[in-house]
Amino acid sequence: MSRRLATLIFILLIFMAFREAKIYQLEYPNYFPKPEYNFRNNPLDSSKVELGRLLFFDPILSKDNSISCASCHSPYNAFAHTDHDLSHGIYDQIGTRNAPALFNLAWQKTFMWDGAINHLDMQALAPISDSTEMGETIVHVIEKLSQKKLYKESFFLTYQDSIITGEKLLKALSQFQLSLVSSNSKYDRVRKQETEFTKQETKGYHLFQQHCNSCHAEPLFSNYQFSKNELPLDSGLNDFGRFKVTQQEEDRFKFKVPTLRNLSFTFPYMHDGRFKKLNKVLNHYTSESIKAQFKKDPKKKVIELSEDEKVDLISFLLTLNDKSFVFNSKHQFPKVLLEEMKGIK
């Protein structure tokens, strides 16, 4: 009897050791602040990150199995949607906003351009249920997943239980998205003293600190607050931004400050994708009418840039591109899924 018990404990220990080995360490530079995400409720684990990646790339999450998260958030665009100003969803429907890039999400407090979502775990419910995005329900998605051997096995391996729940699905999706850390741009390598800025980039950096850093704060290049950069209202969309969530007059036309990392991969810019090029963005900030608007607000400083300074500033912004992030093989379409999809067809 005691031998049997000992064997059991031994097997359990080995099992635990295996589980322990799968803990996923989120790596980020020491000049990054502490993440906002509470990992205690959802500790990172390589097998969950991997399950989240499967789900992220699998169109099974949409009603007609045609659209995946990656359809609008492509790894090659730092998980944004290029070419489209407004996102395209199921049955070729067009949404009302530009799909933002997804990285460094662990440092974000609220999600969506207006902060309508308060936690990364709950974010996926929005695209899954939106009739212009994936047009599904979480209940039906779980039914579909539960009929697939691939998912029954994957959920069993990661959660030691093959019963799929909304909580497990959402937390796995979070895990993959939390693993998307972009911190290896030239800017980062300069900060780590591995390289140096050119003269022009240095000039651009100073201009950035003077004019942009109050909102697009280093090192994440956003303070993740809601702010108004005075874009004129697109009357076709009538998007009032943060106002929709809080119904507070002072929040009208405020949007979440987006990060400026990886801009070369994430065009077009702004919540409605109205600008395709960075110089268009700078022309916006320095146009006479916008300067007049900034002047009215005591908390804002008017942005003045000469044509040369615009070029310098852009050369600095380009040092925020992180190729190693965009081409990271751990972020691409998972092979198992490819095999699974071939199997169906």
Add this chain to the structure above:
Amino acid sequence: MRLRYILFVGFILCSGFLYAQLKEAQLEIEILFGDENLELGRNYYVDELADSVEFESIKFYISNLEIQSNSTWQEIGKLKHKLVDLEDSTSLSMKVRGYSSIQKLRFNLGIDSITNVSGAFGGDLDPTKGMYWSWQSGYINTKIEGKSKVFKTRNNYFQYHLGGYSGVFKSCQKVTLLSNKQEKLVLQLDIKEFFVNLNPTELSSVMSPSLEAVRLSTLLSRMFKLKE
């Protein structure tokens, strides 16, 4: 090894025995329409409105159920958050522990703000329960749906989805009830009182955090009582 094993089994048995000593009882939840138990899909005539009403769905969260005995509050519910769904009779009773000397009972009608901003949960809080908004974060604390000719809407439908967890839209309500020291705890909610008082002709739908949602939540929270 054998001795340890016996000790271990003994320990388990003892703690099981001690646990069983704690008084276990049921808290029943009754949803009423006036004097009778409310049935979904049944037509009720309401004198005050000179028309009838039929309910299709009544669901709400009860959370942080506590009792006071000897002037201290303690949690008694086995579940911190419980979804009560009239369609699911098993949700209408819950196990509670040791309330023989209870003086007061209190709970939240709805889900508190902290839980609302803390990500995904399972069990009754799992988003598959249909009590979570998707386009904007937040639990739906209460869902009451049905139809009545007093509404000039399509198919005479009315829908109240009450929720909101921050600022002026906080709709989670604290309910405190005095115990009548009965052997059996029966929590009653009268929907008729609620329906007549909410001014239905002017309000066929509440679907997002709003001041109306707060008003209706407050009204509903006043309709709870402990059965005499």
